[in-house]
Amino acid sequence: MDYIEILPRREGTVVRNIRSFSAAEILDCGQCFRWENTAENTWRGVAFGRVCTLVEEEGALYFPHASVEEFKRVWFDYFDFGRDYNEIKALLCQDKNAARAVDFCPGMRVLRQEPWEALCSFIISQNNNIKRIRGIVARLCEFFGEPLGDGLYAFPAPQRLTGLQKEDLEPLRCGFRAEYILHAAQMVAGGDIDLQAMYTMNLDSAREQLRRIRGVGPKVAECALLYGMGRVECVPVDVWISRVLERMYPQGLPSEMASVGGIAQQYLFHYARHSPAFAGDA
DNA sequence: TACCAGGGCCTTT
DNA sequence: AAAGGCCATGGT
Numbered sequence: 111m112d113y114i115e116i117l118p119r120r121e122g123t124v125v126r127n128i129r130s131f132s133a134a135e136i137l138d139c140g141q142c143f144r145w146e147n148t149a150e151n152t153w154r155g156v157a158f159g160r161v162c163t164l165v166e167e168e169g170a171l172y173f174p175h176a177s178v179e180e181f182k183r184v185w186f187d188y189f190d191f192g193r194d195y196n197e198i199k200a201l202l203c204q205d206k207n208a209a210r211a212v213d214f215c216p217g218m219r220v221l222r223q224e225p226w227e228a229l230c231s232f233i234i235s236q237n238n239n240i241k242r243i244r245g246i247v248a249r250l251c252e253f254f255g256e257p258l259g260d261g262l263y264a265f266p267a268p269q270r271l272t273g274l275q276k277e278d279l280e281p282l283r284c285g286f287r288a289e290y291i292l293h294a295a296q297m298v299a300g301g302d303i304d305l306q307a308m309y310t311m312n313l314d315s316a317r318e319q320l321r322r323i324r325g326v327g328p329k330v331a332e333c334a335l336l337y338g339m340g341r342v343e344c345v346p347v348d349v350w351i352s353r354v355l356e357r358m359y360p361q362g363l364p365s366e367m368a369s370v371g372g373i374a375q376q377y378l379f380h381y382a383r384h385s386p387a388f389a390g391d392a
Numbered sequence: 393t394a395c396c397a398g399g400g401c402c403t404t405t
Numbered sequence: 406a407a408a409g410g411c412c413a414t415g416g417t
Contacts, residue, residue, distance in 0.1 A: 287414095330413070349411085
């Protein structure tokens with residue numbers, strides 16, 4: 111297990127003995143849409159209604175604006191420090207293909223984002239590219255989220271969006287997704303769907319409930335469960351993963367990986383999109 | 393069943 | 406600079 115050390119600094123918190131962490135791999139891989147590389151080794155983002163600054167140092171991570179208490183309460187779980195990635199990587203690397211992907215991005219992790227933000231973000235993500243998704247999400251937060259200073263905004267709660275008409279979302283320029291967002295907000299705010307319960311409930315029931323939302327198909331439901339509800343056995347299949355499955359796993363992912371299939375998918379997705387080796391190999 | 397809407401980014405030409 | 410491909414879902 112990674113035993114990370116969490117220590118106060120005069121300003122903020124430093125975390126040492128971190129393995130398996132690369133901010134670029136984690137924050138710029140299409141699993142989240144609100145982090146920016148603001149300076150060398152420095153990233154700034156918003157999650158759980160809080161601004162977070164993160165500096166990658168030699169063998170450590172520095173959170174200049176987070177107290178030890180806030181780190182433990184919010185960011186420890188968000189960055190999934192409670193999970194032993196070394197153990198998972200060891201398991202995945204028994205397979206030759208997965209080992210290549212893990213070697214390509216050994217600092218990858220699956221974030222534990224807020225359920226509503228993940229659901230809403232991945233509704234926006236459908237039939238869309240990462241650049242544009244980031245723009246739409248940014249405008250959604252600017253128009254409807256609580257200001258947090260520094261020109262940053264919280265992700266708007268579903269309650270904030272109920273009662274809006276799709277015309278009200280025109281400034282987001284999200285096209286046909288506007289009515290999907292509003293329908294999702296109504297279902298969640300109205301209690302028709304309990305996102306919190308989806309952390310632990312039967313997986314197929316969760317999938318079924320999510321798919322009652324207009325605009326939520328199998329891919330989006332799987333993304334919401336994986337990135338928003340901590341369901342790491344979920345494997346969203348987009349075109350990239352579909353290529354990976356075709357070429358590397360025509361019989362499907364090995365059953366040994368099933369319990370962490372979503373994490374395996376994260377390595378493989380990044381590998382397929384960015385490795386010249388994958389692109390070059392017909 | 394097959395096909396298209398919606399729109400902006402990307403790659404190729 | 407222009408053209409064409411891409412994308413997840415729902416509706417026709």
